[in-house]
Amino acid sequence: MAAERGSGRDPAYLMDLLWRTQPSGSRGPRGSLSVDRVVAAAVEIADTEGIAGVSMRRVAERLGVTTMSLYNYVPSKDDLLDLMFDMAAGEPDPTDWPDDWRGGLTAFAMAQRQALLARPWMLDVPISAPPMGPSNLAWMEAALSIMDDTPLTEGDMMGVLSILSGHVLNEARLQVTMERATPRLGVEYADWNVLYGQMLARAAASGSYPTVARVAAKAFTEEESGGPDADFRYGVDYVLDGAAALMRARQAG
Amino acid sequence: MAAERGSGRDPAYLMDLLWRTQPSGSRGPRGSLSVDRVVAAAVEIADTEGIAGVSMRRVAERLGVTTMSLYNYVPSKDDLLDLMFDMAAGEPDPTDWPDDWRGGLTAFAMAQRQALLARPWMLDVPISAPPMGPSNLAWMEAALSIMDDTPLTEGDMMGVLSILSGHVLNEARLQVTMERATPRLGVEYADWNVLYGQMLARAAASGSYPTVARVAAKAFTEEESGGPDADFRYGVDYVLDGAAALMRARQAG
DNA sequence: CTCTAACTATGTACACCGTACAGTTTGTAT
DNA sequence: ATACAAACTGTACGGTGTACATAGTTAGAG
Structure with missing residues (x-):
């Protein structure tokens, strides 16, 4: 058996x-x-x-x-x-990260994003198990130890980490998808604005998506939306603002 | 040519x-x-x-x-x-959603999550283009129109939407991955706690991940973590708290 | 009314995939 | 020395996406 x-x-x-x-039974030839x-x-x-x-x-x-x-x-x-x-995924190198939790988590998010963008194929692997390898744990350790001195609950820390790296993953996925979908039409990255413009034109024409048409038109027209980096930073700040609010609440409570 | x-x-x-x-030239036999x-x-x-x-x-x-x-x-x-x-993805049915933005967005997130969990295979399709089909636009319209009466900027609305549905996607992905990884070991959903317990034991043993060991141990021990539904709601509240803060800021500014 | 271009559907073929399986070689523990 | 587990090889199977050549069908052009 x-x-x-x-x-x-x-x-x-x-x-x-x-x-x-792996327990390597040492009977036959070593591979x-x-x-x-x-x-x-x-x-x-x-x-x-x-x-x-x-x-x-x-x-x-x-x-x-x-x-x-x-x-x-x-x-x-x-x-x-x-x-x-x-x-x-590799192991993060937190030596140059700022000491305060906010700076630290920002650096964490940026590093994680960079790791993904450097190997876009990582976004293509269908993960069949929850992350539990040594590298993934090292990243987790890096993030959690940053929050260790804050008034956050353990549950909060896990929550913030989950939402933050979720954002990193989503944003990276979006960016990579965009870059791939961008054919050799024009130069630079601004191409996907054209694409989205087509879509919005279609949406506006049908009349069924008035809010999308108006909001997105405004959001995309705003004289250089800042590109993916700005979107990414926006999200990071958003998430970290939430963490700060949580800290205030925990401390007051 | x-x-x-x-x-x-x-x-x-x-x-x-x-x-x-599709422009269907009508020359040959109709398919x-x-x-x-x-x-x-x-x-x-x-x-x-x-x-x-x-x-x-x-x-x-x-x-x-x-x-x-x-x-x-x-x-x-x-x-x-x-x-x-x-x-x-289908089209959302917002008729029963609450009228206030907070209730509306919560219902939106729950509906989106339900759609994904009903067809887990959606999480397996490698999306090769940014979402621009009619259904995806309908979901977008539903979320944006909810935020339409708030003091949020157009950019804010896109940001909130992005982070919110990003969270939905991530949480659904995690849950589905977990359920799949859970073999026929025990009954119920609590199995993956066992799995994660193994991982944490390994982490604690190596000594290289002290924070992970402590924090996760605490977070998972806490007498019934509430399961995936609770985690999901936690994230939704977190994101919507951020939206509320943004609204206050925009109104004050 | 014919003809022809556009279009749909078929069948075959190719290169490639993950991996089961049987057999051979290799090295160590007994 | 020998038994035996492990590493490795080669072949084979059933599957994949789709290129390509062919045949059949229709509607508009002449």
Whole structure:
């Protein structure tokens, strides 16, 4: 029977993979590869060709090994993708972050955004498990330790973190989607305004979306909306204002 | 030459597809299908088998037609997925929503969440273009018209909407991921607490994530965390508190 | 009324995918 | 020395999206 763990959809097994704590029975020959090398090769491919370029065959080829050999290190491609995500996230470097919670969280958000924009394919991997790899935990640690000296409840801290990095993720997704959808029409980034302009024209023409037509027209016309960076900062400030309000409430209570 | 639009990655062409405003030259035989029927069939498959069950062959089979025939109505599978997303989103029904902005936006968020949880596969479709289909616009209209009588700037309204529905999306994604990752271990939803407990034990053991260990332990121990519904409401309130603060500021300024 | 261009539908084919499975080689623990 | 687990190979299967050539159908142009 032998417990037969490792079907890949066993969460405990995925944990062992993420943390590289696989019990390696030392009977046969020691493998020429390692989980790390497999994942690293996959990440390299994704970096240059996007997620679509990552196939088991291509990864194996890059490692000079048969396709099926990879399955000695990784139970399935889905798991490989999870591993890639964690490795690509990397660990944050908070040394240069400001000391105050507001500055710290802002730096945190910007760093996380930068990590995503540097590897847009991360937004393409269908995450099949809640984030529980070492890198993800390191990011979590960075954010939580910033809020540690504030009057926030533990629940609040988790809430703020969730909303903040949710915003980071959404904004990055939007930006990447935009950049991809922007064909070789014009130059620069302003193209998607044109696209949205078309949409709004359509909306206005139908008459069914009066508020959208008016509000969006105004919001997009406003003489340079500031681009994605400004939108991102706006959201971060919005979320952190909420955190500040929470702190005041907790302290007063 | 004939302009040759329609490669599927042409945004204007996608717009025509979404809005069903395709110029249909009436020369040859009229097709036995329609964009709507194709998309509807794909949605039906996704509803019962998830996104993985949707392949061009299966859709064609369900419609009693050859696979390649679908390409007369839809330029590629990626576009089909975009179309599916818009159709599945449906139009909101705001008739029963409260009149005040706060109640209205809360109802909006809950409705959007419900729509996503009813069709979890929507979270699996890799959206390849910014939301600009009729359904998505209807949701946008619903939210914006709620905020129309408030002192919010047009930019603020877009910002609040973005953060709010971003939160909805993130929370839904998290919940669905959790439910999927939960194998047939125990009963009920509390299982993922066990999973997260394992992770935290690992984190505490390594000593590298002290804050995570302490904070998360506290946050998860707190005698029934309230489940996903409570987390969701917490976030909605958080975001709407921010909107209220913004309104006060705009009115005072 | 014919003809022809536009359009729909079919069938075949290609390159690629993830991975199950059987068999071979390799190395260590007994 | 030998048993045996582990690493690795090669082949095969059922699936994918879609390019392409072909045939059939219609409506407008002449």
